[in-house]
Amino acid sequence: MKLKNLIIPFMSLFLIVVSSSEGFSQNQFKALVFSKTKGFRHQSIPDGVVALKKLARDNAFQIYTTEDEDFITDKNLASFDVIILMSTTGTIFNSEQKKSIEKFVQSGKGIVGIHSATDTEYEWGWYTKLIGAQFLNHPHxxxxxxxxxxxxxxxxxxxxxxxxxxxxxxxxxxFNENVNVLITADENTYDAKEGMGEFHPIAWTHEYDGGRIFYTALGHTDWAFQDDNFMKHILGGIWWAAKGYPVE
Structure with missing residues (x-):
């Protein structure tokens, strides 16, 4: 009698674990969120990371977040489909880590850059072409x-x-003129100070060195990551960089 009483809850627990495992295995892709900064650090980073976790939960993909550059190895990156650079700044990778990222892209995988990903790795020419530009300035x-x-x-x-x-x-x-620009800023509608003129790219995508890259300059503020339109913008970029499906 006692054994029977033990078997029933054990089987129930087993079914829950199996069900959860099956749900986890059916995720569409796996994303790495990397938010290391060695320059200016945006206050919106924690909000952005939380919002990306929610995005993953609601849209059936896996996510892992870190600020540990030592995690960037060939072995660790092999299990991911896309790397999301969440407002990174400064020189954050050593030569071996750069090689691992280059191999990752060359294997046909994706990179997503959010906001200050263009304020990152100024001395790494390959990265500048990949991300599409380098940060110059901004007004208030x-x-x-x-x-x-x-x-x-x-x-x-x-x-x-x-x-x-x-x-x-x-x-x-x-600016890498080979990218496909998605969004531009109308400098006639704000005080741009030293802007870029009539053609001012804000978000773009392209294929580079075998991989897919999406970048958006938006996302400075905490509340941006609570906006539905902005998060759909981010989701679409992640989905395309990870999956590479036709967009026409």
Whole structure:
């Protein structure tokens, strides 16, 4: 009688574990969120990491977060499909870690850069081409009109052609003209100071050295990661960089 009483709860626990394991194994892809900073550190990073975890939970993909650059090895990266650089800054990788990231991209996988990912690794030419530009400057936070110039991408399917948004708007140098620009800033709608003129890219995507790259300059503020439109923008970029499905 006692043995029977033990078997029933054990079997129930077994079924729960099996069910959870099956659900976990059916995730679409696996993302690594890396948020190391060795320059300016954005206050929005913790909010962004939490928002990405929620995004993973709600959209059936796995996520692992770290700020430990020693995690960046060939072996560890092999299990991931996309690396998300969450407002990284400064020189954060050594030569071996750079090689591991290059191999990761060359194997056909994806990189997503959010906000200050362009304020990262200025001396690494390969990375500059990969991420698409280097941060130059920004004025104070303002509201402006963003032009969604390409709506044939998962990161912009849902957006209006004219998107009113408030953020810290980056201007760039060493811009990679081979990228596909998704969103531009209308400098006539805010005080750009030393901006980029009529063509001011804000978000873009491209294929580089075998991999897929999505970058958005948006995401300076905490509240950006509570905005549905912005999080759908991020999700579309992650999904495309990880999966590589056609976007037309």
């Amino acid at each position: 936070q303002q509201t402006l009109k963003l032009n969604v110039v390409d709506r044939n991408h998962p990161a912009t399917y849902h957006l209006p052609e004219k998107w009113v948004w408030s953020d810290e708007i980056y201007a760039f140098k060493n």
